Amino acid sequence: MPGLLVSTTVNGDAIEFVCPQDETLLDSLRDRVGLTGVKEGCGTGDCGACSITLDGRLVCSCLVLGAEANGREIETVEGLADGDKLHPLQDKFIEYAALQCGICTPGFLIAAKALLDRNPNPTVEEIRYGLAGNLCRCTGYDKIVRAVQAAAKQMRKK
């Protein structure tokens, strides 16, 4: 079976790649587009490390086929910063020590951004449930929740 030509927009750039028809978008992004900031922790939708947005919706890229991305818009952690200016979430994650090993961080940032886009002023409970699809084994989530709260506060000021 021949590969498929997929035309997408990734972090605002028009990107084309050819992938086997059964390849996941996670593998396409990592191996063909070179965006290794998108991580694989499980490959089965359980850890959220592969989180991206697809046409603005938060999804696990391990549960999307590369072929499905044709004509769609993708945002990954690599597109979060504005040039050399970090997104407030990125900034607060560093400031609040919300990462230890950092493997979960790209997924958390994308999920937290999706959460704050929808709900700029979430309660702790809403943050915790909103991020329940992202596993972190290092931090116990404490500093992650605090970093998201701080980023939300800063983003509301603007």
Added chain:
Amino acid sequence: MPQDTSYTDQNFKLVGTRPRRPDGVDKVTGRAKFGADATAPGQLVGLILRSPHAHAKIRKIDTSKAEKLAGVKAVVTSADLPDLTDGDRAMLDILENCMARGRALYDGHAVAAVAAINAQTARKALKLIKVDYKVLPHVTDVDEAMKPGAPIVQDWVFTTGVEPKPNKPSNISQRNEFGHGDVEAGFAQADVIVEKSYKTEQTHQGYIEPHACLASVRPDGSGELWVTTQGHFTFRNICSSLLGMDVAKLKVTASEIGGGFGGKTHVWMEPVALALSRKANRPVKVVMSRDEVFRATGPTCSTSIDVKIGVKKNGTITAATAELRYQNGPFPAIWGMLGAMTSFACYDLKNVKSVGYDVLCNRPKVTAYRAPSAPMAAFAVESTMTLVAAEIGMDPVDFRIKNAAKEGTLASYGPTYGPIGIGPTLAAVKNHPHMKAKLGKNQGRGMACGFWFNFGGQTCTDLNIGIDGTVTLTVGTVDVGGSRASLSIIAAEELGIPYDQVQANIADTASLGFNDMTEGSRGTFSSGMATIFAARNAIEVLRERAAQMWDIPVKAVVWENGEARATGKEHGNLPVLSLKEIAAKAPRTGGPIAGHNEVVADNAGVSFASHICDVEVDPETGGTKVIRYTVIQDAGKAIHPDYVEGQFQGGAAQGIGWALNEEYIYGEDGRLQNAGFLDYRIPVCSDLPFIDTEILEIPNPNHPYGVRGVGETSIVPPLAAIGNAVSDAVGVRLNHVPMSPPRILKALDEARGS
């Protein structure tokens, strides 16, 4: 130069502050390169075929069809990994675990591997490998494995540490006994004796990054390995030995590591990746799936433990004993021994005895998991401690304070303690506002203590001063959670320069001397010590260079606040020379300025913690939620408090998961039934409350800054703290971890008599 490792009290400028970590930007922008993120020209995809059986003889492996498939470049079996261990059974065990040798010893044991041009082809090739198995009887439960007549996992294992020497093979690989005094006499003096048995299920470290490596062996016998590991130097030594390569010819680079907690201290598929690369003569990348991580890497032990504590009415413990049976997987190890050593380490006991058994089962080879072996022992002992306190009507904290170990206590496992933190953490518990928070319906409070040894080990560090006065710090301990920030703080503190003038890097094995793993909470302790000495070494050079520039004797130069100052009547009026100025002149004063240090950082100092926990139990479903949690631990000295708190919180969260829901579930067929994050339930964000922390600083006398390891102890108390809280909430005592809803509901029903 002799190094003075002893603690000196001092006013720190940077130690104890919370600057931004050097690797932060890369990690929030997706640029950081983890195990699976490297590529090499012409790289192949490596995949491993694993046994579906818990125990089976491998009669034959037919790889011919796979080899013929277009795009397959190498297929390996144990035949490609000959035994070069020269009678070293422990090394042979490692090799055998990487690739089965005639017998599959657990569900998930590797039996063959392929390297192919892409994942699709590699997957197809795996299916073409035909393995002829003869299924053998298996055993997965530790108590079953100890019974006479149990299927024997290894026929060459005879129990050691027993008299007379056994003449039949056994699943019990060793028995170890610790303690002192006369426990029988002690129990005879007791007013109350409590005896109880416990079980804990097997859990996995659950790091989010699966094992991954990129191996490249050249035809001349040299090679490179990029790998996610807690100790690339050890990986180099083991891999080169197993593959018959020269240590110097294998360069191992540690990638950024996505969590390890002990599970990445051991080689799993790395030797196989190297063997594939050697055979294919191309770079080979192997990335485990989550299923493989659960089935075929090293979780911690399942255990079965009996505890007996005798006490006088006034609260003095007269005797304590424990028998601890630890399941090690199919190869002999020391986990039961460690459990026995840690079990009563928190207390000052006249008569104490703990006996540890190491037991083989058809489960994956156990490896270290954060304070390995201590949490299970603490679950049994600390649950019993609270029961005993209740029996004599004493507050559980007061009871522990009364019996707590202190400076001068003869520890149950042998040594006599120096200054230690168990007493102060207990005092802090008593004073903590958490103890006064109101509890609602079906809520309860528990507390428990924990102990861990910590480990120092071999360390080697370089510090190079650049032409502009900025500093490159090169260490060989992998950064698992912010140690580059802590070590930069230390270097800057010693040199008297700002934090942002130091850049810390992790060297590959070709660029620095040997370093032990980042394990035993040693990263910041030992590399911190080596960094201090390397910086002091560089300061010597800086003083010499300043002396040269001034043309005065070295002994007239002192180093203060990042500057050389001339002293004495004759020279006191010379203007100071900053590090920057001295560095700029380095090419003309003798060349590059560097400091270096090798040390075996012994006496890492034991560590203690006390945790407080509130839970709410739904009496109709047995569901339990942690609603408040506090960690109090002695850090010796917190270099970067954020990352110390992070270790406290992370360990507590892992302990909470273990206590409530995490467990390996094996079927009758000996297969692991929940090899994925959906059914191996680690805590999610909404499961946990904020985890409060209190850092105590009781300086370690054997570290210049007083640092103790902080990484591990936090996982020790949660199992018992939660057990005690559940008991307080709904009046049932759970003696089986995890305290999952079905277990709690069953206990409640039994108590209610239905």
Added chain:
Amino acid sequence: MRFESPKTTREAVALLAKEKGSAYVLAGGTDLLVRMKTGLIEPDLVVDIKRISAMQSIKTTASGTRIGAAVSGAELGENKKLKKAWPGVVEATNLIGSDQIQGRCTMVGNLCNASPAADSVPALMAARAKAVVVGKNKRRTVAVEKIITGPGETSLAKGEIIEAIILPRRSTKSGDAFLRFIPRTEMDIAVVSAGISLTLARGVIKSARVALGAVAATPLLVPAAARAIIGTKLDDVALEKLAAACSAACKPIDDKRGTIEYRTKVVGVLACRAAKIAYQRAGDA
């Protein structure tokens, strides 16, 4: 594997019917891709239905609401009208997985995956929902409880697709609710679950439907449990009878997620709790 993303239901049905090998519909893919990844299935053809416009919308008419098969859980949750009319159904669907899974998963995928623990299914059964099934030559409307025939098995013939789910118009003084038990707070498959829909007349339950999940080979509609509360004001005696009827109806297994004993007991607890919520909602409606 071949990937197709047709624009119409007809095309999709034709593709599936023509395929000689194994062919699968791809809705959100949150079950299908997991099964592919873990090697349980190796499809020859995957037909993505997310570009079929008839499957993408939620339409409310006088007789009820038609929910396209490709509508994701997240979109369902954003539909205020539906949430008001069938809170139990929407909540059940929104319980599936995480926000990430919600961005993709569908009710129809949940139904066709045919897991006994599927969260939206008991709620749909309680709500008297129907599925619009389209085959090569005909289209039929089937009660949801007729779709699942066993674990992983459905009554759909080769080439048949579900195009939409139809929820009836809700009568006045009605309410529905769904509860499940999971050991964690999120990201778990139900150990047991219960969906209840009921209608009141002057505070007395006039009609009710009770459906249970994860207690048998398929989600169960339990008329006896409904009878236990019909004609009552959901007093303690009625609740006790409800719990007993639920426990009696279930034929669970021991597995990695729970024991027979546990499921049998807790299903009654959940049914009572769900009934109270539904009753409250009906009273408020």
